Amino acid sequence: MKVRPISFTAGLGLFLAACSSGGPGFTTRGLIAPTAQCAADPSSFGVGEELTPFDEGNGCGIPNPWRMVSLSGVQLSKPATLNCGEISAVNDWLNATVQPAAAHDFGQRVVGIDVAASYSCRARNNHHGARMSEHGFGNAIDISAFTLADGRKVTVEHGWSGKSDERAFLRAVRKEACGEFTTVLGPGSDRYHYNHFHLDRAVRRNASTYCH
Numbered sequence: 001m002k003v004r005p006i007s008f009t010a011g012l013g014l015f016l017a018a019c020s021s022g023g024p025g026f027t028t029r030g031l032i033a034p035t036a037q038c039a040a041d042p043s044s045f046g047v048g049e050e051l052t053p054f055d056e057g058n059g060c061g062i063p064n065p066w067r068m069v070s071l072s073g074v075q076l077s078k079p080a081t082l083n084c085g086e087i088s089a090v091n092d093w094l095n096a097t098v099q100p101a102a103a104h105d106f107g108q109r110v111v112g113i114d115v116a117a118s119y120s121c122r123a124r125n126n127h128h129g130a131r132m133s134e135h136g137f138g139n140a141i142d143i144s145a146f147t148l149a150d151g152r153k154v155t156v157e158h159g160w161s162g163k164s165d166e167r168a169f170l171r172a173v174r175k176e177a178c179g180e181f182t183t184v185l186g187p188g189s190d191r192y193h194y195n196h197f198h199l200d201r202a203v204r205r206n207a208s209t210y211c212h
């Protein structure tokens with residue numbers, strides 16, 4: 001019975017040590033928050049719930065958050081918390097790009113995607129001192145795999161240099177994501193994105209895109 005209080009104390013000590021290491025570990029300088037407006041109601045094209053707006057007081061937060069479990073019949077591997085605009089963008093990309101590419105390359109629909117990350121209050125690439133990630137605005141999604149109607153799973157990590165149909169599909173959906181999204185990263189972008197696509201809607205002063 002004495003174990004619990006001891007482990008609790010040890011856990012608390014670790015927590016305090018982490019907090020005292022200083023600040024959120026990122027800078028928000030130069031970042032432009034995405035719009036709080038919601039052009040489309042996510043419940044009209046997906047299954048999910050509207051959340052209470054939140055602000056963590058350090059740059060992270062979402063004024064128009066939703067927690068989605070599916071979009072246009074595509075099941076998410078885990079619920080994704082995103083801002084309203086990012087949800088619309090993911091949904092549009094699934095319908096305008098992913099499904100046509102899946103029909104072309106596999107002759108079937110995508111029925112699921114593996115969500116590696118959605119809202120996350122952290123620095124870019126978890127680099128202490130870097131800029132806050134767009135994930136901190138709920139403005140980015142990381143997708144690591146696509147599941148086809150027949151159960152076949154196409155992963156970014158292995159499919160990128162895998163079978164020819166997987167290579168074609170993954171390259172098409174990545175290339176055509178640029179525009180809908182303003183930042184598109186994946187295998188070859190850097191050492192962090194070898195196993196997923198990062199799709200965000202970062203607002204830049206010159207309205208440029210960063211798709212590498």
Ligand SMILES: [Zn+2]
Binds near residue numbers: 135
């Ligand atoms: Zn990401």
